[in-house]
Amino acid sequence: MANPPSSHYPDIGELGEDLVAQWLHSQGWKILHRRFYSPWGEIDIIAQFPEQHLLVNSLPQVAFVEVKTRSQGNWDAGGKGAITRQKQVKIGRTARMFLAQYPEKADYLCRFDVAIVYCKQRLKQHPALKCTPEPLATLSADEYQFYLQEYLPAAFDSCIDE
Template sequence: MANLPPSHYPDIGQLGEDLVAQWLQSTGWIILHRRFSCRWGEIDIIAQYDATGGVGGAGKGLFTQDSILIFVEVKTRSSGNWDAGGRSAITPQKQAKLWRTAEIFLAQYPEKADYPCRFDVAIVYCQRISKNLTGAKVSQEALATSSVAGYNLKLQEYIPAAFDCSIGNGDG
């Protein structure tokens, strides 16, 4: 029997991004964009936090000293992956692409250009749900979990300011 075309399989990368976006929202972040793309690349999640507005999204578009933007790279991997759960995939070249893509975002949304910004990485573990699996399985604690489309997903690690890039805001 022939293999099904890729369109018949769920996009585990998108499932991982969904989990991270839901977790960020549950901790007070406002999701501004998902899969923002330009000629330089793609940023999985762009979110804003406004500490003075509290949870609920007050301050949309309003800059306060406690507002921050994050550019989140989500790495969703299954067992037996070759790149340390996705950490090894954040090469200096990938960081440069994320940096340039973030600059394009800020150019397109100049009202956000003065916000402090950082680059975060989320590591999601994905496991296919086995129909033969019975009983409880002991596993490492997760920040968030989800079961969808035949997969168990776990947000294993969230790394704020994952690499040393900060977006300059001009001459001030």
């Protein structure tokens, strides 16, 4: 049997981002943008913690979230190995472009988060994947199961001046 065309397969990265966006929303975050592009790259998710949930006299927060979706047993530590210094610089520059386009958010506290999502193709003859530790959230889509395994707030500092 021939393989179906690649358009038949789900966009694994997009589905991983969907899971993270849903989880952030459930945690009280407002999703401002998905896949924000600049000449330097893209930011998967840009989210704001609503002002009504903040403590008195604290600034609103904006999180620039890099989502890494991988199958278990991959070569780059679940995607953490792909967040190189060069990638951090690109994300920082793209964040600067976002803040230039939305100057009302320029004084917000900004942080750079990383979300690690594992995916596994669900096969009828195999039981569901057991994750340890317990995932923060899960999503089933097509024949895949997604697990938000780690969410690393402020995973790295802005490197935009390099």
